[in-house]
Amino acid sequence: MDRSLLIVSTLCFLAAVVRTVFALRTGIFRPGRFNFLAIGLGFIFQTAFLSIRGHALGRCPLTNLFEVFIFLAWSVALIYMLVGPAYRLSLMGAFTAPLVVLLQGFALIVPIDIRHPVKLPANPWLEFHASISLVAYGAFALACIAGVMYLVQERQLKTHQLHSIFYHLPPLTDLFAAITRLLWWGFVLYTLGLVSGFFKGGPLPRAQLVAAIGVWLLYAAILQGRHLRRLAPRRVATLCILGFTAALTLLWGISFSAQSQSLP
């Protein structure tokens, strides 16, 4: 039952992707309400899935790589729902939907939904640490998407080749302001997640800790560079993409090693 909810959710996001691709092919690209509605619907099904899974587990559904991917996709959709309409970044949906389809599609296809042989005891600090960190990842993902949008627009402006999509992108300065906000949100949430990790009890894996601090330092450096006006907006946008790639790699590492350790 819960997996079918996830399949329906993925189809909703896929509908937004198909519409965007179709619009790009016909040369008529307008964000419209369809993408927002499709993503909104997909988000509802995601939430329903996580809720059912959470009830079944009796804790936050972050017990294996499959659930981590779905929670991350949910976080991305959540942050989009929060910032997209508010900051006139509805076009972000066109860039957000493919990422969510990729995350959920991967989770559904690859056999990573391995149930733990024993029911894991609830640990509020661990759950808080994991969930808040994933929401931070969602903000970093959106910053990465906004970075891609920035670079696309910047490239078109520099080369004087303005395509249909250019006319639907938010102004360059607005986009940069959105990137900065998303980076701050992500950074604050990630810091909370990192700090709460120290309270979860038990020994902290050294490699994961070093990598997590490395990602934190990378984002801190981006924000510091932005604050001190040492980094040009184009570089900030590029670093957002690199930062998210690093964060995703770390997340994969953490989830993979946690899953390996839990297997008999």
Next chain:
Amino acid sequence: MTLFCVGLSHHTANVETRERFAGHAETQCILRNAGCAEALLLTTCNRVEVYGASEKRVSTDEIARCLAREIENDAHEYAPAFYRYEGEKCVQHLFRVASGLDSMVVGESEILGQAKKAYEAARSSNTAGSYLHRLFQRAFRVAKQVRTHTDITRGLVSVGSVAVDLAQRIFGQLSDCKVLVLGAGETSERTARALASRGVKDLRVSNRSSDRAQKLARLVGGQAIPFEQWPEHSREIDILITSTSSETPLLTPENLAPMLRDRIDRPLFIIDIAVPRDVDPRVNEMEGVYLYDIDSLQSVAEQSLALRRQQVAAAEAIIAEHVADFGDSISRGLNRVARAAEHPPVADGSLRASEL
């Protein structure tokens, strides 16, 4: 009753011919006298067209004579320049005209306002009745739908408007932008005026001749600054419009680099409309600098036009749908009138039998 359109446009006649047949205030009344039940004159700089509804055919020659500004004995010589559409073709032509598909600049929206004015004029002089009313109201609806559902009006196609639009694409709200105009030529003035009309409050003008700088500053509500001081102001500004007659570039990467040092997070948009150019093209390679010269602005305008042309097929599909639907609605009107004829009404109906 047949709907028809007779006219000439930039497709078929040069400006001299269009001037000779531009029509006049009495044209619509004369046409009524010539046998048109309804007549409407649409005159723009690129077209002169008469839309009418009549029981009997009014010849193109006769309409051409009505349109002539002076008595023309040789009006028939210009007959090849005139086109004539009747019934469904007339409906389709008007829908295309109102949607900007028949315009010189495809997708321009000025024509819609001109068509509305022409319709209002004909209505107030009682030369347009129920047929033209239905036809034009539908044309306005079609034009709106075409503009909403296609990208036909997307992008700008004149150099000045492209520059201002690009500024908005970079900065969003222009009210907080600081603009420096270097050189007080006609194009600078037009662009500065356009920027001022979009909300720019901080406009500085600099020219070798301080009188001209002050004159332009007054015109656009800006502030004149001595020509020697413009490099200092460049550190603060967001948009630079330059059109001086300098033989050597005023801005090069070497002299711009120190100006950019304190503004790394703010883009600089440079519009170089001077020939020869005032800004070294290498400046465009610098971080955060967007340089557009006259050729690149022209190229963007052409890209917009190409983009609009791509949308023509989508617009034509919308129009075809409406033409068919309009034909159906007229037929339904006919049936109603036929039924009314079987049972004579108390008062005359608003729409009599018509055919397309």
